Amino acid sequence: MLGICRFINKAKQSSCSENLLYFGVLLRILLKYVASRRRRPPFFALDRFLEQTAALPDKPFIVFGEETYTYADTDKKSNKIANALQSQPGYEAGVTAALFMGNEPSFLFTWLALAKLGSPVALLNYNIRSKSLLHCFNCCKAKVLIAAAELKEAVEDVLPSLLEQGVTVLLLAKCCDTPGIESFSDKVEEASDAPLPRSLRSHVTLKSPAVYIYTSGTTGLPKAALVNQNRFVSALAVTSSYGVTSKDIMYVNLPLYHTAGFLVGFLGCIQIGSTIVLKRKFSASQFWDDCRKYNVTVVQYIGEVMRYLCCTPKRDNDRDHKVRLAIGNGVRAEVWREFLNRFGNIKVLEFYASTEGNVGFLNYAGKIGAVGRVHFLHQKLFPYILVKYDTERDEPMRDANGLCIEASKGETGLLVSKITDIAPFVGYAQNEEQTEKKKLRNVLKKGDLYFNTGDLMKIDKDNFIYFQDRIGDTFRWKGENVATTEVSDILSMSDCLQEANVYGVHVPKHEGRVGMAAATVKKDAQFDGSKLYEHVVSYLPSYARPRFIRLQSAVEVTATFKQMKVKLVEQGFDPEHIQEPLYILDDCVRSYVPLTAEIYISILSGSIKL
Known part of the structure; x- marks a missing residue:
């Protein structure tokens, strides 16, 4: 108690009232987290859902198009799925299962069912196919795959490998004629909706x-970030501080297989007891109409969402809605201002976090462009620091003693956060190498251990912290992180390309950076746009497929054999200034075709959308 009083006295000495406000927010989060940790038997996210169901059985929980499911409906639906699962050969309570489906109520019902059975769940990106799909499935050692009916063909592509491993494959359809894939919806309909005994999850x-969420890093195929039950408990504590109430209606159109849609959207609503309006996918043209139709009061965003909304044609009813709060991350300052000017007095709650990371920030002061503010209590609980970073050598700078050098205020530095009991880094499933790469040792003293966020940040004179850029070989397109080395590896597996240097280039009127590759052709081979197209489509989701290919006689590398990207990024994809052959991915003809000056002009004018 004396320690808390000392913190309060320190906070009072600050002239900034926001610091006192944030102190209260942090204290509430901490107390809620500790209280949840101390509950016996152990208290998990599922238990919070069951509490809400008991307290609010008839309250709408999920609204999906014209369908509405109350908390009690959702509970019974998940019970039916859980009871049907128990009767399936190859499944037993506690084994890991993988969900392969888009945003729909069944996704949420099925996750709750598996939680009731004590099964960890891998949330597979429904855009992945072929080798990438198999890789992601194998990462978590799942024994069961539950897929949406519309993804049947994608499952069939990897079915031989799944059957070879003895995997139980269930399709959310009433019938299925593919040997090895069992229809599951018919079994669910016939199953009991009786509650599941707690003993089934007594081992948890x-x-x-709890879940595996896939994230693209700087190398390799997608990595399965292991999110444990403790992380869920802390997420529930944090989301309770966002200002959302049980009276709110939240619009969730971000993918449920991502942290934002699942933890902030789904689990956040469970924590508060609010209603989810679930959308299959984001639609800028339908966004505000949906908000008006369903009386939405809280929306989620990533930076691209804000910009897409601002790019829609202006309407007289742009401010005719009940949205009061927008929660998300990655919005640029100019887009933030434009969004407020156009759509009205909406509180924008920008935050910074990552799926596997152990540090986060909340822009409680509402400073446009910032992701948060440095606060002594925050730094006490989650020690972090910005260190100087050498972008040429792609590593932190170190002094004569081999320790990292702290970045000065106003200077861009790499954000690293100390790995502690209260701020752990669990790592990636079946990938010790990548787990180790995210650890940074000897930061402030010999033997210490920090998590490397991979993000460059800057702290201004008023202690506001700003995201600057990602380090290494990752860029963002269509709301997804694209790992350039992963794409490069895939391209090099093709019949015609020997080596590929993948990077992101800016395209006017498009958010993020689109993929481009400077590549060399294999000896005695010829560039085949059609074959390369088929190869890329087989291995990469749409957002990761390079839109532009630039053929070179050799890929330029540094003295330490790292591929050079800066000059290539600056040169872009203008055929007037690049003498080497340029190609563009054309879905209509299923090939990479020559990039002409006419096509280039059409892209710049917006006639061709990427």
Whole structure:
């Protein structure tokens, strides 16, 4: 108690009232987290859902188009799925299962069912196919795959490998004629909706895996970030501080397989007892009409969402809605201002976090462009620092003693956060190499251990912290992180390309950076646009497929054999200034075709959308 009083006295000495406000927010989060940790038997996200169901059985929980499911409906639906699962050969309570489906109520019902059975769940990106799909499935050692009916063909592509491993494959359809894939919806309809005994999940602890969420890093195929039950408990504590109430209606159109849609949207609504309006995918043209139709009061965003909304044609009813709060991350300052000017007095709650990371920020002061503000209590609980970073050598700068050098105020530095009991880094499933790469040792003293966020940040004179850029080989397109080395590896597996240097280039009137590759052709081979197209489509989701290919006689590298990207990024994809052959991905003809001056002009004018 004396320690808390000292913190309060320190905070009072600050002239900034926001610091006192944030102190209260942090204290509430901490107390809620500790209270949840101390509950016996152990208290998990599922238990919070069951509490809400008991308290609010008839309250709408999920609204999906014209369908509405109350908390009690959702509970019974998940019970039916759980009871049907128990009767399936190859499944037993506690084994890991993978969900392969888009945003729909069944996704949420099925996750709750698996939670009731004590099963960890891998949330597969429904855009992935072929080798990438198999890789992601194998990462978490799942024994069961539950897929949406519309993804049947994607499952069939990897079915031989799944059957070879003895995987139980269930399709959310009433019938299925593919040997090895069992229809599941018909079994669910016939199953009992009786509650599941708690004993089925008695083995679950705070350290048990809850979900696997896939993230693209700087190398390799997608990595399965292990999110344990303790992380869920802390997420529930944090989301309770966002200002959302049980009276709110939240619009969730971000993918449920991502952290934002699942943890902030789904689990956030469970924590508060609010209603989810679930959308299959984001639509800028339908966004505000949906908000008006369903009386939405809270929306989620990523930076691209804000910009897409601002790019829609202006309407007289742009401010005719009930949205009061927007929660998300990645919005640029100019887009933030434009959004407020156009759509009205909406509180924008920008935050910074990552799926596997151990540090986060909340822009409680509402400073446009910032992701948060440095606060002594925050830094006490989650020690972090910005260190100087050498972008040429792609590594932190170190002094004569081999320790990292702290970045000065106003200077861009790499954000690293100390790995502690209260701020752990669990790592990636079946990928010790990538887990180790995210650890940074000997930061402030010999032997210490920090998590490397991979993000460059800057702190201004008023202690506001700003995101600057990602380090290494990752860029963002269509709301997804694209790992350039992963794409490069895939391109090099093709019949015609020997080596590929993948990077992102800016395209006017488009958010993020679109993929481009400077590549060399294999000896005695010829560039084949059609074959390369088929190869890329087989291995990469649409957002990761390079839109432009630039053929070179050799890929330029640094003295340490790292591919050079800066000059290539600056040169872009203008055929007037690049003498080497340029190609563009054309879905209509299913090939990479020559990029002409006419096509280039059409892209710049917006006639051709990428």
